[in-house]
Amino acid sequence: xxxxxxxxxxxxxxxxxxxxxxxxxxxxxxxxxxxxxxxxxxxxxxxxxxxxxxxxxxxxxxxxxxxxxxxxxxxxxxxxxxxxxxxxxxxxxxxxxxxxxxxxxxxxxxxxxxxxxxxxxxxxxxxx
Numbered sequence: 001x002x003x004x005x006x007x008x009x010x011x012x013x014x015x016x017x018x019x020x021x022x023x024x025x026x027x028x029x030x031x032x033x034x035x036x037x038x039x040x041x042x043x044x045x046x047x048x049x050x051x052x053x054x055x056x057x058x059x060x061x062x063x064x065x066x067x068x069x070x071x072x073x074x075x076x077x078x079x080x081x082x083x084x085x086x087x088x089x090x091x092x093x094x095x096x097x098x099x100x101x102x103x104x105x106x107x108x109x110x111x112x113x114x115x116x117x118x119x120x121x122x123x124x125x126x127x128x
Contacts, residue, residue: 016089017080020096021073024120027061028069044116045108059119060100072124080127099126
């Protein structure tokens with residue numbers, strides 16, 4: 001009985017939203033140690049069309065400024081935590097990544113397919 005209650009408590013925690021915040025903070029810190037991450041943290045529609053999914057994943061967690069990191073982190077922490085309790089752990093991750101992809105495609109339509117971007121703010125706006 002105790003194990004079942006602990007498992008239900010674990011399921012109710014929004015660990016995916018909190019994990020996204022931690023990954024974004026780690027990526028921001030890693031940029032200073034390995035500057036090549038900054039270069040690979042940008043993505044364009046052409047990059048995605050050539051099959052470089054890794055660059056898209058990196059850009060979904062790569063923030064360029066401290067203020068952007070703080071705002072995106074706060075939105076993920078508060079709004080993402082509540083949304084995760086409503087829709088579930090894996091669905092919030094899917095919403096996050098699909099929102100980043102939709103933002104990248106929208107940017108490509110308006111600014112051209114060669115325009116580079118980090119998609120973390122686009123993904124966070126999908127959560128918001």
